[in-house]
Amino acid sequence: MTKTRREQAEWRREQLLDAALKVFAAKGVDGASVKDIAEAAGVTPGLLYRYFESKEALVATLLSERGFLPRLRELLTADHRGRPAVAVLTELLGAFDALLADNADLMAVFFSATQARAALAELVGEGQRLIGDFLAARVAEGELRPHDTATAARTLFAAVAVSRRTGSPLDVARLVELLFPHER
Amino acid sequence: MTKTRREQAEWRREQLLDAALKVFAAKGVDGASVKDIAEAAGVTPGLLYRYFESKEALVATLLSERGFLPRLRELLTADHRGRPAVAVLTELLGAFDALLADNADLMAVFFSATQARAALAELVGEGQRLIGDFLAARVAEGELRPHDTATAARTLFAAVAVSRRTGSPLDVARLVELLFPHER
Amino acid sequence: MTKTRREQAEWRREQLLDAALKVFAAKGVDGASVKDIAEAAGVTPGLLYRYFESKEALVATLLSERGFLPRLRELLTADHRGRPAVAVLTELLGAFDALLADNADLMAVFFSATQARAALAELVGEGQRLIGDFLAARVAEGELRPHDTATAARTLFAAVAVSRRTGSPLDVARLVELLFPHER
Amino acid sequence: MTKTRREQAEWRREQLLDAALKVFAAKGVDGASVKDIAEAAGVTPGLLYRYFESKEALVATLLSERGFLPRLRELLTADHRGRPAVAVLTELLGAFDALLADNADLMAVFFSATQARAALAELVGEGQRLIGDFLAARVAEGELRPHDTATAARTLFAAVAVSRRTGSPLDVARLVELLFPHER
DNA sequence: CATGAATGAGGGTTCATTCAT
DNA sequence: AATGAATGAACCCTCATTCAT
Numbered sequence: 001m002t003k004t005r006r007e008q009a010e011w012r013r014e015q016l017l018d019a020a021l022k023v024f025a026a027k028g029v030d031g032a033s034v035k036d037i038a039e040a041a042g043v044t045p046g047l048l049y050r051y052f053e054s055k056e057a058l059v060a061t062l063l064s065e066r067g068f069l070p071r072l073r074e075l076l077t078a079d080h081r082g083r084p085a086v087a088v089l090t091e092l093l094g095a096f097d098a099l100l101a102d103n104a105d106l107m108a109v110f111f112s113a114t115q116a117r118a119a120l121a122e123l124v125g126e127g128q129r130l131i132g133d134f135l136a137a138r139v140a141e142g143e144l145r146p147h148d149t150a151t152a153a154r155t156l157f158a159a160v161a162v163s164r165r166t167g168s169p170l171d172v173a174r175l176v177e178l179l180f181p182h183e184r
Numbered sequence: 185m186t187k188t189r190r191e192q193a194e195w196r197r198e199q200l201l202d203a204a205l206k207v208f209a210a211k212g213v214d215g216a217s218v219k220d221i222a223e224a225a226g227v228t229p230g231l232l233y234r235y236f237e238s239k240e241a242l243v244a245t246l247l248s249e250r251g252f253l254p255r256l257r258e259l260l261t262a263d264h265r266g267r268p269a270v271a272v273l274t275e276l277l278g279a280f281d282a283l284l285a286d287n288a289d290l291m292a293v294f295f296s297a298t299q300a301r302a303a304l305a306e307l308v309g310e311g312q313r314l315i316g317d318f319l320a321a322r323v324a325e326g327e328l329r330p331h332d333t334a335t336a337a338r339t340l341f342a343a344v345a346v347s348r349r350t351g352s353p354l355d356v357a358r359l360v361e362l363l364f365p366h367e368r
Numbered sequence: 369m370t371k372t373r374r375e376q377a378e379w380r381r382e383q384l385l386d387a388a389l390k391v392f393a394a395k396g397v398d399g400a401s402v403k404d405i406a407e408a409a410g411v412t413p414g415l416l417y418r419y420f421e422s423k424e425a426l427v428a429t430l431l432s433e434r435g436f437l438p439r440l441r442e443l444l445t446a447d448h449r450g451r452p453a454v455a456v457l458t459e460l461l462g463a464f465d466a467l468l469a470d471n472a473d474l475m476a477v478f479f480s481a482t483q484a485r486a487a488l489a490e491l492v493g494e495g496q497r498l499i500g501d502f503l504a505a506r507v508a509e510g511e512l513r514p515h516d517t518a519t520a521a522r523t524l525f526a527a528v529a530v531s532r533r534t535g536s537p538l539d540v541a542r543l544v545e546l547l548f549p550h551e552r
Numbered sequence: 553m554t555k556t557r558r559e560q561a562e563w564r565r566e567q568l569l570d571a572a573l574k575v576f577a578a579k580g581v582d583g584a585s586v587k588d589i590a591e592a593a594g595v596t597p598g599l600l601y602r603y604f605e606s607k608e609a610l611v612a613t614l615l616s617e618r619g620f621l622p623r624l625r626e627l628l629t630a631d632h633r634g635r636p637a638v639a640v641l642t643e644l645l646g647a648f649d650a651l652l653a654d655n656a657d658l659m660a661v662f663f664s665a666t667q668a669r670a671a672l673a674e675l676v677g678e679g680q681r682l683i684g685d686f687l688a689a690r691v692a693e694g695e696l697r698p699h700d701t702a703t704a705a706r707t708l709f710a711a712v713a714v715s716r717r718t719g720s721p722l723d724v725a726r727l728v729e730l731l732f733p734h735e736r
Numbered sequence: 737c738a739t740g741a742a743t744g745a746g747g748g749t750t751c752a753t754t755c756a757t
Numbered sequence: 758a759a760t761g762a763a764t765g766a767a768c769c770c771t772c773a774t775t776c777a778t
Contacts, residue, residue, distance in 0.1 A: 008758080028298060030214030034752060044760050046754080055752065111295050114212055124350045147365070151358045158346035159339040166308045174335045179363065181331070189740075189778065196741080218769060228743050233770065376737080396666060398582035402773060412739050414775080423773065479663050482580055492718045515733070519726045526714035527707040534676045542703045547731065549699070557757065557761075564762080586748060596764050598750080607748065739778080750768065757760080 013051050016041050020058050021066065025105035028112040029059055056115075063110070063119050068103045069126060075099065076130035085138040086180055092134070093160055093172045096127075100164040107164070124161075128153045144180060152179060197235050200225050204242050205250065209289035212296040213243055243297050252287045253307055259283065260314035269322040270364055276318070277344055277356045280311075284348040291348070308345075312337045328364060336363060381419050384409050388426050389434065393473035396480040397427055424483075431478070431487050436471045437494060440464065444498035453506040454548055460502070461528055461540045464495075468532040475532070492529075496521045512548060520547060565603050568593050572610050573618065577657035580664040581611055611665050620655045621675055627651065628682035637690040638732055644686070645712055645724045648679075652716040659716070676713075680705045696732060704731060 003011065019041035023032045034055055038045040052058040075095050080088040100107060110120045132153035138144040156175065163170035187195065203225035207216045218239050222229040236242040259279050264272040284291060294300045294307075316337035322328040340359065347354035387409035391400045402423055406413040420426040443463050448456040468475060478488045500521035506512040524543065531538035555563065571593035575584045586607050590597040604610040627647050632640040652659060662668045662675075684705035690696040708727065715722035 005758090012758085028212070028214055028296070030212055031298070033750080035750090045752080046761070047759055049753070050758075112212070114210075114215060121350055124346070125352075148358050148362055151355065151362050154347065154352075154354070155339055155343040155359060155362065158342040161346060162308070162342035163338065166305055168309075170338070171335065174332050175339060178332055178335050178339065193741075217767080219767090229769085230744080230771075231742055234741070239769065373737090380737085396580070396582055396664070398580055399666070401771075403771090413773080414740070415738055417774070418737075480580070482583060489718055492714070493720075516726050516730055519723065519730050522715065522720075522722070523707055523711040523727060523730065526710040529714060530676070530710035531706065534673055536677075538706070539703065542700050543707060546700055546703050546707065561762075585746080587746085597748080598765075599763055601749065602762070739776105741775100741777085743773105743775080745772085745774105747771065748769095751766085752764105753766105754762105754764080755760105756762085 009051075012047075016043070016048060016051055016058075017062060017066065021062055021105050021109065024059070024062070024112065025108040029109060029114075030112070059109070059113050059115070062106070063113070063116055066103075066106055067119065067123070068099055068106065069123055071099060072096070072123070072127055073130065076127070076134065080134075085143045086176055089134075089156075089180075090173050090176045092131075093156060093175065096157075097160050097164065097170065097172060100161065104164070124157070128157050131157055155179070193235075196227075196231075200227070200232060200235055200242075201246060201250065205246055205289045205293065208243070208246070208296065209292035213293065213298075214296070243293070243299075246290070246293060247297065247300055247303055250287075250290055251303070251307075252283055252290065253310060255283060256280070256307070256311055257314065260311070260318065264318075269327045270360055273318070273340075273364075274357050274360045276315075277340060277359065280341075281344050281348065281354065281356060284345065288348065308341070312341050315340055339363070377419075380411075380415075384411070384416060384419055384426075385430060385434065389430055389473050389477065392427070392430070392480065393476035397477060397482075398480070427477070427481050427483070430474070431481070431484055434471075434474055435487065435491070436467055436474065437491050439467060440491075440495055441498065443467065444495075444502065448502075453511045454544055457502075457524075457548075458541050458544045460499075461524060461543065464525075465528050465532065465538065465540060468529065472532070492525065496525050499524055523547070561603075564595075564599075568595070568600060568603055568610075569614060569618065573614055573657045573661065576611070576614070576664065577660035581661065581666075582664070611661070611667075614658070614661060615665065615668055615671055618655075618658055619671070619675075620651055620658065621678060623651060624648070624675070624679055625682065628679070628686065632686075637695045638728055641686070641708075641732075642725050642728045644683075645708060645727065648709075649712050649716065649722065649724060652713065656716065676709070680709050683708055707731070 016037070020032075020037045023037045023040050026032070027036065034045045034048055037058075038048055048058070052061060076092065080092075110116045110123075128150075132150050135144060135147075135149040135152055139146055139149060156179070159175055160170060160172070200221070204216075204221045207221045207224050210216070211220065218229050218232055221242075222232055232242070236245060260276065264276075294304050312334075316334050319328065319331075319333040319336055323330055323333060340363070343359055344354060344356070384405070388400075388405045391405045391408050394400070395404065402413045402416055405426075406416055416426070420429060444460065448460075478484045478491075496518075500518050503512065503515075503517040503520055507514055507517060524547070527543055528538060528540070568589070572584075572589045575589045575592050578584070579588065586597050586600055589610075590600055600610070604613060628644065632644075662672050680702075684702050687696065687699075687701035687704055691698055691701060708731070711727055712722060712724070
């Protein structure tokens with residue numbers, strides 16, 4: 001049941017990324033030392049440099065490999081036709097909320113890493129665009145009342161994101177009801 | 185036109201806080217060194233310690249003295265009776281947006297300073313509560329349609345805050361129109 | 369009853385020396401900061417430099433002005449003829465002991481200041497020589513038994529000095545009795 | 553002939569202690585900087601912290617590991633029966649003198665380190681007690697004339713210690729002859 | 737006479753990183 | 758694959774000292 005050399009290396013790499021994510025989230029990228037991360041992984045700082053070129057590179061890898069933009073995209077571009085928009089929207093925002101919850105540590109790193117600002121902006125922009133597209137399509141089909149879909153998308157996105165950041169839970173159904181009252 | 189010693193000291197203190205705010209916002213609290221701040225202020229690092237006990241104390245002073253919660257409260261508790269709710273709301277969110285713009289650096293420090301989490305939560309909570317109170321009052325007077333005022337407040341607040349954070353400008357009038365369409 | 373300018377200056381100088389002596393004795397010369405001394409004197413560090421050129425100079429002044437070698441010399445060269453040697457010796461060592469007690473702080477500075485080594489050696493050498501001269505004179509007069517007066521002087525001096533340094537009190541009469549038993 | 557890692561570490565540790573001992577003795581504990589010590593060891597300051605937690609800890613280690621109290625005890629408690637007390641005493645004080653000479657640097661550190669006062673007092677007290685016990689035993693056996701053995705012990709100890717401290721060499725045989733003249 | 741704003745050097749210490757083992 | 762000895766740069770902070778006020 002021993003691992004092959006290749007597997008062991010892959011496993012260690014992931015373990016280091018896990019440790020880094022946890023430590024970065026807790027102390028901030030600048031506040032966390034390589035030694036902190038190594039200790040969290042039960043390993044020597046030197047070993048880290050066999051897997052990543054630098055602390056900087058470790059952060060970059062974390063943001064690119066562990067980014068949840070792919071999953072967000074997948075979520076928002078699934079085929080929802082045939083089901084009522086309001087129901088879909090509620091479900092969708094709920095899933096988004098859950099996604100953020102699952103990636104709370106990563107979000108913290110996003111906010112902590114100076115160089116992550118661009119990635120964060122990209123994430124937010126893409127998210128808003130995808131939600132906006134969904135709303136526009138439903139308006140075009142006459143299922144939702146005509147409205148400023150771009151602003152609506154931004155508002156919905158923001159509401160979910162901020163509630164995650166500040167800790168107080170958000171009732172997604174109420175949010176949808178607020179913007180689209182009594183809509184079929 | 186020379187300054188008295190008292191004035192000079194006061195001025196220097198503010199100058200150091202200004203420099204710290206700028207540098208902290210740009211590099212993060214942990215990423216910015218005392219030397220960075222001193223250089224931004226055109227001063228020796230040692231001088232900083234005549235005005236603040238430590239780097240930590242500098243951050244704390246920044247957050248407590250430069251906090252904009254007082255101005256936010258002032259903004260939201262002003263007497264708006266006699267004017268249409270939608271107009272007031274638009275103006276109010278616009279002012280809030282401007283306030284955040286004016287304090288963009290401070291917001292960044294809030295997000296960077298780990299120990300500021302509590303202050304941040306307080307800020308957000310208070311802001312949402314004040315907006316919620318305003319909405320509820322107007323509903324009671326029959327001027328706004330009955331709705332979930334708490335969720336609405338959170339949504340409005342979030343929309344403004346996130347737009348500030350991500351850089352893309354927000355048309356506040358459109359936001360209000362979205363939630364309260366065609367309301368007189 | 370106000371002091372003249374001259375008197376005030378003299379008074380302040382002495383006060384600063386007092387404070388320095390106390391602080392140096394407590395923290396060691398290197399361990400004590402100019403700020404420490406100024407605070408002990410209820411004064412600003414800057415003021416210290418109106419009275420002394422540097423911290424270094426302050427130490428030097430302390431060692432030279434407050435040195436007790438003059439008093440020691442006076443003590444040992446007084447005219448003791450006509451009184452029994454053993455009585456004189458006892459009284460003399462007792463006075464020396466008291467002198468060290470009075471100057472405990474200064475002794476501490478001696479041991480703390482690297483540059484004071486020479487002064488300390490001088491002090492010890494002179495003290496031993498003076499006691500030795502006294503013993504030799506009394507041996508010459510047949511009042512004390514012939515013995516190695518130089519070694520005796522060193523031994524007596526050492527016994528008194530070490531007892532001061534280690535805190536346990538010394539019965540001088542017993543010490544004299546030990547070296548010159550039953551001598552008339 | 554290369555060292556194993558274990559050996560190298562042990563060797564480096566001792567080397568750092570050696571360097572520290574020398575530098576502390578020369579400049580005093582407060583007067584010596586970590587950089588001074590590192591330079592004396594031909595090493596970077598940072599390395600010091602792999603072997604000792606702090607400068608303070610380095611001093612403590614020096615005092616506890618390099619203390620010569622054990623050797624002193626061994627010296628004074630050896631079995632000297634069957635040999636004339638005066639000869640033994642002479643030899644013993646000579647060995648004590650040599651011990652202090654070997655540990656001159658450590659003595660200097662003792663006097664420089666404020667926190668070493670307790671250790672110093674212990675050292676002195678123990679030394680005097682051991683010598684006193686030896687004298688008392690010999691008096692009881694009738695080999696030495698009855699005398700105040702406690703004071704004698706203190707005097708002998710002090711004479712040796714002070715001569716070490718002030719640099720002038722002491723003829724131990726003369727010292728013994730002084731206190732116990734012509735004794736068989 | 738006395739203050740306190742300001743500096744430059746240096747304090748002890750941590751850190752990201754390298755490399756022989 | 759993993760360690761840990763070693764470095765050099767940077768960290769936060771204190772210090773002795775100066776000088777305008």
